[in-house]
Amino acid sequence: DAMVIQNPRYQVTQFGKPVTLSCSQTLNHNVMYWYQQKSSQAPKLLFHYYDKDFNNEADTPDNFQSRRPNTSFCFLDIRSPGLGDAAMYLCATSRDRGENQPQHFGDGTRLSIL
Amino acid sequence: KNQVEQSPQSLIILEGKNCTLQCNYTVSPFSNLRWYKQDTGRGPVSLTIMTFSENTKSNGRYTATLDADTKQSSLHITASQLSDSASYICVVTNKGATGNQFYFGTGTSLTVIP
Numbered sequence: 001d002a003m004v005i006q007n008p009r010y011q012v013t014q015f016g017k018p019v020t021l022s023c024s025q026t027l028n029h030n031v032m033y034w035y036q037q038k039s040s041q042a043p044k045l046l047f048h049y050y051d052k053d054f055n056n057e058a059d060t061p062d063n064f065q066s067r068r069p070n071t072s073f074c075f076l077d078i079r080s081p082g083l084g085d086a087a088m089y090l091c092a093t094s095r096d097r098g099e100n101q102p103q104h105f106g107d108g109t110r111l112s113i114l
Numbered sequence: 115k116n117q118v119e120q121s122p123q124s125l126i127i128l129e130g131k132n133c134t135l136q137c138n139y140t141v142s143p144f145s146n147l148r149w150y151k152q153d154t155g156r157g158p159v160s161l162t163i164m165t166f167s168e169n170t171k172s173n174g175r176y177t178a179t180l181d182a183d184t185k186q187s188s189l190h191i192t193a194s195q196l197s198d199s200a201s202y203i204c205v206v207t208n209k210g211a212t213g214n215q216f217y218f219g220t221g222t223s224l225t226v227i228p
Contacts, residue, residue, distance in 0.1 A: 004157070006157075040220070041220060042203065042218035042219060042220045042221065043158070043203075043218055044218075045216060050213075055213060090157050090158075092157070097213060097214060099145040099146060099207050099209040099214050100145070100146050100163060100165060100207075102148075102160045102163055103160065104160075105150075105157030105158045105159070106157050107155070107156045107157045108155075108156070108157050110155075
């Protein structure tokens with residue numbers, strides 16, 4: 001049974017048109033992460049939530065925002081997608097921020113920009 | 115500079131054969147090293163997590179080793195199966211002042227052929 005669920009699996013949007021990707025989890029984990037993974041590259045952490053505490057990576061563009069309305073859901077908003085934002089977006093969770101906590105990944109949303 | 119390098123970049127082996135993937139890192143301070151398997155179009159799945167004091171850990175046919183002195187890790191796959199075809203990603207965790215930092219390698223793409 002999927003524990004970290006990302007919807008949709010594939011998303012197509014137009015250049016400059018806002019888009020929202022969603023992630024839900026049934027693990028009741030405190031931490032939720034968003035990663036961007038471009039073709040043949042390693043995932044790049046964009047930001048994470050520890051409970052309601054938002055933590056942005058220093059090099060995450062302002063174009064990327066996130067919301068976590070409750071424990072189970074987290075959203076990635078791209079305000080004005082550019083061609084360079086086409087990528088796989090991965091959501092992950094961990095029980096807490098202990099450094100040895102495993103991360104559980106969803107299967108990602110592949111975003112295409114027209 | 116904190117980096118994780120994996121080799122080889124890609125590998126093709128015959129079904130039933132063994133193989134070893136390498137991960138070298140310069141991340142400091144070191145908290146743990148993780149190996150993930152990522153099937154095409156799916157999210158990464160955790161195989162092992164090793165802390166400083168652990169030098170080997172197994173998960174079925176997967177055995178990871180860690181030499182914290184030389185900052186090297188390997189992932190050994192025994193009796194490979196077609197379903198082992200995937201990208202294998204090495205991730206090193208650094209517990210910094212502002213939280214965990216995850217340093218991803220770019221992965222080794224393994225193809226198992228009949």
